[in-house]
Amino acid sequence: MSEAAGELAVETRGLRRSFGGRRALDGVDLSLRGGECLALFGPNGAGKTTLLRVLAGLLRPSGGTAAVGGVVLPGGAAARAVVGLLSHASMLYAPLTARENVEFAARLHGVRDPRAAAAAVLGRMRIADRADAPVRSLSRGMQQRVSVARAVVHDPRVVLLDEPFTGLDESGAAALTAVLAELRTSGAALVLVTHNLAEGLSLATHAAVMRAGRFARYEARHAIDAGRYAADYRELVAHGA
Amino acid sequence: MERSLLAAAWLIARKDLAIELRTRTAFFSALVFALLGIVIFFFAWDPTAVPAGDLAPGVLWVIFTFAGLLGLQRSFGVEQADRAIDALLTAPIPREAIYLGKALANLAFVAAVQLIAIPAVALFYNVPMGAIAPTLAAIALLAAIGLVAVGTLFSAMAVNTRLAELLLPVLSLPFFVPIVMPAAQATAKLLAGRPVGEAAAWLRLLVAFDIVFVVICMFAFPFTVEE
Numbered sequence: 001m002s003e004a005a006g007e008l009a010v011e012t013r014g015l016r017r018s019f020g021g022r023r024a025l026d027g028v029d030l031s032l033r034g035g036e037c038l039a040l041f042g043p044n045g046a047g048k049t050t051l052l053r054v055l056a057g058l059l060r061p062s063g064g065t066a067a068v069g070g071v072v073l074p075g076g077a078a079a080r081a082v083v084g085l086l087s088h089a090s091m092l093y094a095p096l097t098a099r100e101n102v103e104f105a106a107r108l109h110g111v112r113d114p115r116a117a118a119a120a121v122l123g124r125m126r127i128a129d130r131a132d133a134p135v136r137s138l139s140r141g142m143q144q145r146v147s148v149a150r151a152v153v154h155d156p157r158v159v160l161l162d163e164p165f166t167g168l169d170e171s172g173a174a175a176l177t178a179v180l181a182e183l184r185t186s187g188a189a190l191v192l193v194t195h196n197l198a199e200g201l202s203l204a205t206h207a208a209v210m211r212a213g214r215f216a217r218y219e220a221r222h223a224i225d226a227g228r229y230a231a232d233y234r235e236l237v238a239h240g241a
Numbered sequence: 242m243e244r245s246l247l248a249a250a251w252l253i254a255r256k257d258l259a260i261e262l263r264t265r266t267a268f269f270s271a272l273v274f275a276l277l278g279i280v281i282f283f284f285a286w287d288p289t290a291v292p293a294g295d296l297a298p299g300v301l302w303v304i305f306t307f308a309g310l311l312g313l314q315r316s317f318g319v320e321q322a323d324r325a326i327d328a329l330l331t332a333p334i335p336r337e338a339i340y341l342g343k344a345l346a347n348l349a350f351v352a353a354v355q356l357i358a359i360p361a362v363a364l365f366y367n368v369p370m371g372a373i374a375p376t377l378a379a380i381a382l383l384a385a386i387g388l389v390a391v392g393t394l395f396s397a398m399a400v401n402t403r404l405a406e407l408l409l410p411v412l413s414l415p416f417f418v419p420i421v422m423p424a425a426q427a428t429a430k431l432l433a434g435r436p437v438g439e440a441a442a443w444l445r446l447l448v449a450f451d452i453v454f455v456v457i458c459m460f461a462f463p464f465t466v467e468e
């Protein structure tokens with residue numbers, strides 16, 4: 001583990017975010033240290049994606065506080081430098097090749113050798129053989145691999161992942177799992193939004209269930225009985241909202 | 242590591258130009274529009290009533306204005322398609338760099354259209370432009386800077402709306418007037434064979450509006466992308 005492991009990577013206190021009269025986040029308290037992974041579950045509209053977008057600096061909090069990598073949000077370029085975001089959309093330029101997309105991201109983040117960094121991360125995502133194909137010619141799963149490569153090419157200290165396994169085949173999922181494990185080992189904190197409980201729990205050190213903009217449940221992975229968790233989750237979601 | 246404003250802007254401009262070179266959709270549609278416009282004006286023109294030198298400046302600047310809008314429309318459209326704009330907004334670069342990069346790419350786009358449209362107008366209307374070419378190029382460049390400064394900002398504002406194609410011209414055109422008016426006036430003086438000094442007042446006005454628009458739009462841009 002690196003020096004970053006164990007340091008507070010994400011911290012929110014009473015975090016709120018409203019859209020007009022609707023509160024998408026309603027007092028979220030969260031602490032995550034380097035090397036930890038939070039699996040975030042919840043029904044559609046619970047506020048999971050909003051939380052990721054606030055932590056990524058794409059949305060301003062309406063209230064409360066949030067900090068990533070020790071920088072209080074909105075923290076400008078300093079905060080954005082430590083975050084890697086993978087969202088529902090590919091965030092790629094379809095006419096450019098996979099390599100060009102990842103290299104462009106690396107250059108934006110000031111990576112010292114963007115060409116080598118892009119080649120390395122595309123290799124880790126097992127898509128090096130299609131690196132020079134335009135993104136628009138790649139399948140959805142291949143595009144997702146490129147998106148992952150783009151999100152982590154700068155070795156972020158905080159990685160925010162919204163349904164990262166969507167569209168990935170077995171090989172892609174294995175590559176992503178390995179990349180996430182490497183990131184954790186290097187001291188990065190991961191926030192993983194997923195609807196797949198088994199997948200989330202297999203990677204997580206902590207798990208939370210969001211409902212109506214709050215954490216309805218939050219606990220360490222070792223305290224969770226995976227067998228019961230699915231039933232508890234369904235009950236929690238069914239009786240919520 | 243945070244990149245400097247200019248370094249990040251150059252990266253973004255290069256990326257936009259690479260996309261345009263790869264797809265060529267906006268450039269060709271703007272070029273076809275420009276050439277069609279020149280031809281239509283030509284056939285609607287009665288040379289016995291209006292001398293070519295009086296008509297050409299108007300034709301040029303109507304075409305540049307609307308052809309430019311075609312490119313500006315696409316400027317933030319490429320970012321919106323797969324939410325690539327989120328990757329720019331989460332990068333450790335000043336927000337102004339995104340604006341500046343987009344504006345530089347748009348400037349290259351408009352200048353490329355001008356490079357073909359100006360000789361086409363000279364050819365169709367039989368207006369000799371050889372002697373005034375450097376001054377005319379300077380006017381075209383100055384006007385392009387102003388058009389692009391305003392258009393890039395409004396492109397960012399309009400792209401998130403359902404009526405982006407309609408909203409961009411509606412928002413932009415009133416602000417194009419202070420740019421197009423001195424540019425057309427200065428062009429008219431040159432084509433009429435008047436000395437450059439007579440167009441100096443219009444050129445000063447053009448430069449003043451360029452400075453005002455570039456500065457205001459660059460500092461206003463971050464507020465259009467913050468949520």
